[in-house]
Structures are given as structure tokens and as C-alpha cells.
Amino acid sequence: MWRYLLLSMFLFVNVNTHYLYKTKWFEVPLDHFGLGRKETFKIKYLENEDYWNKNEYGPIFFYTGNEGQIEAFANYTGFMWEIAAEYQAKIVFAEHRYYGESKPFGNKSLEKEYIGYLTSAQALADYADLINYLQNNEIKPRYPVIAFGGSYGGMLAAYIRIKYPHLVAGSIAASAPIHMFPGMTKCDLFNRIVTASFKRNLYCSENIQKSWHLIRSYSSSVNGSEYLHKTLNLCGASNATDINSLIEYLESAYVTLAMVNYPFASSFLTPLPAQPVAVVCQYLNQNLANESLLEGIAKVIDVYANYGKKTKQCVDYKEGDNYQNLDAGGWDFQACTEMVMPVCSTGQNDMFEASPWNFTKFSEDCYKKYNVYPRENMARLEYGGDLLQAASNIVFSYGLLDPWTAGGFISSVSDSVDVILIADAAHHLDLMPSSPDDQSPVKDAREKHKQHISKWIDSFRARNKHVVT
Numbered sequence: 233m234w235r236y237l238l239l240s241m242f243l244f245v246n247v248n249t250h251y252l253y254k255t256k257w258f259e260v261p262l263d264h265f266g267l268g269r270k271e272t273f274k275i276k277y278l279e280n281e282d283y284w285n286k287n288e289y290g291p292i293f294f295y296t297g298n299e300g301q302i303e304a305f306a307n308y309t310g311f312m313w314e315i316a317a318e319y320q321a322k323i324v325f326a327e328h329r330y331y332g333e334s335k336p337f338g339n340k341s342l343e344k345e346y347i348g349y350l351t352s353a354q355a356l357a358d359y360a361d362l363i364n365y366l367q368n369n370e371i372k373p374r375y376p377v378i379a380f381g382g383s384y385g386g387m388l389a390a391y392i393r394i395k396y397p398h399l400v401a402g403s404i405a406a407s408a409p410i411h412m413f414p415g416m417t418k419c420d421l422f423n424r425i426v427t428a429s430f431k432r433n434l435y436c437s438e439n440i441q442k443s444w445h446l447i448r449s450y451s452s453s454v455n456g457s458e459y460l461h462k463t464l465n466l467c468g469a470s471n472a473t474d475i476n477s478l479i480e481y482l483e484s485a486y487v488t489l490a491m492v493n494y495p496f497a498s499s500f501l502t503p504l505p506a507q508p509v510a511v512v513c514q515y516l517n518q519n520l521a522n523e524s525l526l527e528g529i530a531k532v533i534d535v536y537a538n539y540g541k542k543t544k545q546c547v548d549y550k551e552g553d554n555y556q557n558l559d560a561g562g563w564d565f566q567a568c569t570e571m572v573m574p575v576c577s578t579g580q581n582d583m584f585e586a587s588p589w590n591f592t593k594f595s596e597d598c599y600k601k602y603n604v605y606p607r608e609n610m611a612r613l614e615y616g617g618d619l620l621q622a623a624s625n626i627v628f629s630y631g632l633l634d635p636w637t638a639g640g641f642i643s644s645v646s647d648s649v650d651v652i653l654i655a656d657a658a659h660h661l662d663l664m665p666s667s668p669d670d671q672s673p674v675k676d677a678r679e680k681h682k683q684h685i686s687k688w689i690d691s692f693r694a695r696n697k698h699v700v701t
């Protein structure tokens with residue numbers, strides 16, 4: 233009873249995401265590196281100057297957009313909005329090429345023949361051009377630029393400081409899995425962290441672990457498949473369940489629930505209640521078997537697929553999961569080229585079925601889809617992996633509930649490449665809008681971010697005195 237009350241109270245806590253910005257466009261070369269092509273296209277950026285003290289060279293807070301429409305990041309990166317007044321900062325959110333409306337070839341952009349200019353290096357070069365433009369093309373820039381980003385955006389925030397330190401004074405890189413690349417981390421760690429969040433709730437991970445075998449055995453007969461369709465409210469032909477798609481869908485749902493296990497309700501990736509893992513685990517909180525287990529799983533999927541929707545829809549499990557709110561379709565190509573991040577499960581130390589990392593298979597699938605083979609070591613060679621001793625002015629922050637922390641640092645790299653671990657925090661919670669339910673670890677992390685930002689701005693100004701005064 234108490235548990236139920238507590239959960240339903242959380243459901244009413246939401247966060248303010250009504251931030252105001254102007255939408256602008258900036259022209260960039262299709263190809264920054266080969267000099268043979270002359271085509272250009274426009275990327276979108278969102279801008280707010282309400283708090284900016286331009287006359288006294290207030291800073292520019294620059295979000296290095298990641299795999300999704302930029303409005304989603306603008307809406308949920310409350311931290312930048314909440315501290316902008318204090319720093320008298322201008323706020324810019326830049327959209328990553330090939331996502332949202334920043335598509336060089338319109339709706340054909342993700343097709344094989346057009347997708348090849350989707351790389352992190354091209355995106356960083358777009359941002360470098362945009363920052364230069366925001367500095368009025370000055371040889372000695374006046375406004376200190378602080379980069380922010382979460383997840384892949386966090387990697388980009390770090391990488392832009394590494395590659396373009398003359399343009400960016402410092403970077404807050406939240407939940408950036410910068411050593412998730414081959415050979416750098418154990419591939420099962422990610423799913424062990426997912427499991428740990430479900431394990432905090434009695435019986436939850438055990439029930440999920442038991443469900444795989446049961447779901448497979450039901451799907452193997454026509455009447456079992458019909459039962460699954462009816463109980464789990466699945467879309468499509470009821471007498472033939474596409475079992476691999478269903479398992480993938482469920483796995484992805486559990487991963488997402490763990491990633492966005494925030495103390496407030498949010499629609500960042502997909503609409504979900506506050507504390508979504510605890511919410512779904514209330515349906516699996518006793519030792520279940522057979523049909524009662526499937527009924528429990530059905531309630532879990534219903535929360536994942538239908539939370540906040542006016543009319544319940546069937547679960548479109550074959551659709552795949554590219555996070556409707558983000559529109560992250562291009563990420564699959566990035567994962568198939570330079571962002572190779574091995575993930576596996578053992579079925580022993582995690583609640584998933586055993587699934588080894590098979591690079592050969594992964595490569596073959598990429599070739600079928602995009603006509604490309606992954607370059608397993610490309611990101612490491614381009615950006616240094618975890619060998620960042622020569623980098624400076626970067627903070628890497630990681631939430632200990634976040635599966636992506638599997639690809640993070642656990643201790644500081646140097647005096648100026650700092651690491652902040654945040655207890656009880658999911659995927660870049662520190663960048664999210666503050667909420668009355670925030671606990672001290674995330675509040676402390678935000679305070680430390682501000683100390684770093686102040687320090688970087690001061691040192692930029694000390695170096696640029698001759699320019700600014």
C-alpha cells in the first residue's frame with residue numbers, strides 16, 4: 233500500500249521543459265575533408281540570448297547535438313537553461329547532421345548512396361564552423377565557449393575540446409561512453425548494470441530472466457502464439473510470433489527503462505512515469521511462473537508502450553526501437569561504421585538470454601544494410617579512446633544506475649580531465665531539468681560542474697585580456 237502510494241505520488245511530479253528559443257539555420261559543406269565536392273546544406277540550431285551579456289563577453293553555452301532531433305535535447309537539458317542567467321550566457325543547441333531536419337539529402341539521406349557523410353568528424357567540423365560564426369569569425373575569439381552534451385553528445389562535447397581546444401574553453405561530457413569501443417571494456421558490463429537496477433526490486437530480475445524460456449516455448453506453437461498475442465497485446469498475425477523481434481523488443485525496453493530511470497516522469501526517449509523501473513517491477517514483485525508470469529510481463533510492456541497515451545495501442549514489436557521522440561534512425565549507420573560498441577550478455581550475471589558479441593556477424597549485418605563494413609578501431613584512433621592524458625578542461629560525469637557507465641572512466645585522468653560519479657543517477661540525469669525529487673549526489677554533481685565552468689571561463693578571460701578589454 234505504501235509502496236503504491238509512493239509510486240503514484242511520483243507520477244504527478246513532472247519537470248518544466250518549456251524553454252524558449254529561436255530556430256536558425258547554418259550552411260555547412262557536405263564534406264569538410266575531401267575538397268572535391270562543393271555541395272552545402274543547412275544544419276539547424278536553436279538559440280536563446282535572453283540572459284546573454286554580450287557587451288561584457290558573456291559565454292556561449294553550446295550543446296553538441298547527438299543522434300536525434302535537437303528540440304528533444306533542448307527540452308531536456310535543463311541544466312544549461314537553469315544556469316544561463318547566473319553566467320549571463322547565450323545558449324545554443326546545434327543539431328547533428330543527418331538527424332532531425334538537418335538532413336543533407338532530405339528524406340533520402342539515410343539511404344545507402346547518401347548516408348556516407350554521416351560521421352562524428354563531419355559533425356564536429358560543422359560545430360567548429362558554427363562556433364567560428366558565432367564568434368563573428370574573429371581570429372581571437374572573445375566569448376568563452378563551454379560545450380555540453382549527454383551520451384553520444386557527451387562524447388562529442390569531449391571530442392570537440394580535444395580536437396578544437398582553440399574554439400572551446402571546456403566541456404561537460406555527461407554519460408559519455410568514450411571507452412565502449414572494442415577491447416576497452418567487458419561487453420557484458422552494460423547488461424549487468426541494466427540488471428542491477430531491476431535487482432533492486434524483489435523478484436523483478438529473476439522473473440524477467442525466467443520469462444525468456446517461457447516466451448520462446450509459447451511462441452513455438454500456434455495456440456501458444458495466439459495466447460502471447462492476446463496477453464501481451466502484440467500487433468500483427470497472432471498465429472506466428474516473430475520471436476527474435478519480440479525478444480529484441482523486450483530487451484530494448486528493459487534497457488531503456490534502466491537508462492531513463494529518472495525521479496520524474498519524462499518523454500525524453502518515450503513517455504514514461506517517474507522511477508519507471510520500480511513502476512514496472514511492481515507487476516513482477518513475487519515469484520511468478522507460467523501464465524501469471526506472462527501476465528506480469530504484459531503489464532510491464534503496457535507501461536513501456538502505452539504510458540501517457542489516450543488510447544491503448546497494440547505493441548508494435550516488429551517496428552524496432554529508434555526512440556520515436558528522438559528520431560534516431562541514423563545511429564544504426566554510425567554504430568555500423570565508427571561507433572562500434574560491443575554489447576553482450578551471459579545469461580549468468582545478467583537477466584538476459586546469453587548472447588555473445590560476434591563481430592563477424594555484426595559486420596555481415598552492417599554490410600547487408602549499408603554496404604559498409606565497420607571500422608572497429610576508427611573512433612579510438614581518431615579520438616584517443618581512454619588515453620586522454622594530453623586533453624584538458626573536460627569533466628566526464630557518469631550515473632551509477634546508467635548502463636552506459638560501462639564505457640566510462642571510474643577515476644580522474646589528470647588535473648584537468650576530471651571524473652564525477654553520481655550515485656543513484658540514470659543516463660545524464662545531471663543535465664536534466666532539476667526536480668524537487670533530486671537527491672544530493674546529482675545536486676553535488678551540478679555544483680561541481682558550475683565550479684569547473686567558472687574556472688574555464690576565468691582562465692579563458694585571463695588568456696584573452698588583450699582581446700576583451
Ligand SMILES: *[C@@H]1O[C@H](CO)[C@@H](O)[C@H](O)[C@H]1NC(C)=O
Pocket residue numbers: 249250251301303304307557
Ligand atoms: C519540446 O518542447 C516543446 C514545448 O513544450 C514541445 O512542443 C515539443 O514537442 C518538444 N519537442 C520534443 C522533441 O521533445
Ligand SMILES: *[C@@H]1O[C@H](CO)[C@@H](O)[C@H](O)[C@H]1NC(C)=O
Pocket residue numbers: 338339340
Ligand atoms: C520525400 O520528400 C518528397 C519531397 O518533399 C516527397 O514528395 C516524398 O513523398 C517523400 N518521401 C517519403 C518516403 O517520405
Ligand SMILES: *[C@@H]1O[C@H](CO)[C@@H](O)[C@H](O)[C@H]1NC(C)=O
Pocket residue numbers: 450453455456459
Ligand atoms: C496448446 O495446445 C496443446 C495441445 O492441445 C496444449 O497441450 C497446450 O497446453 C496449449 N497451449 C496453450 C498456451 O494454450
Ligand SMILES: *[C@@H]1O[C@H](CO)[C@@H](O)[C@H](O)[C@H]1NC(C)=O
Pocket residue numbers: 454469471472
Ligand atoms: C496464420 O493465419 C493465416 C491467416 O489466418 C494463415 O494464412 C497462415 O497459414 C497461418 N499460419 C500458421 C503458422 O498457422
Ligand SMILES: *[C@@H]1O[C@H](CO)[C@@H](O)[C@H](O)[C@H]1NC(C)=O
Pocket residue numbers: 521522
Ligand atoms: C508451470 O507449468 C509447468 C508445465 O506445464 C508445470 O509443471 C508447473 O507446475 C507450473 N508451475 C506453476 C507454478 O504453476
Ligand SMILES: *[C@@H]1O[C@H](CO)[C@@H](O)[C@H](O)[C@H]1NC(C)=O
Pocket residue numbers: 590591592593596
Ligand atoms: C559468428 O558469426 C559468424 C557469421 O554469422 C558465424 O559463422 C560464426 O559461427 C559465429 N561465431 C560464433 C562464435 O558464434
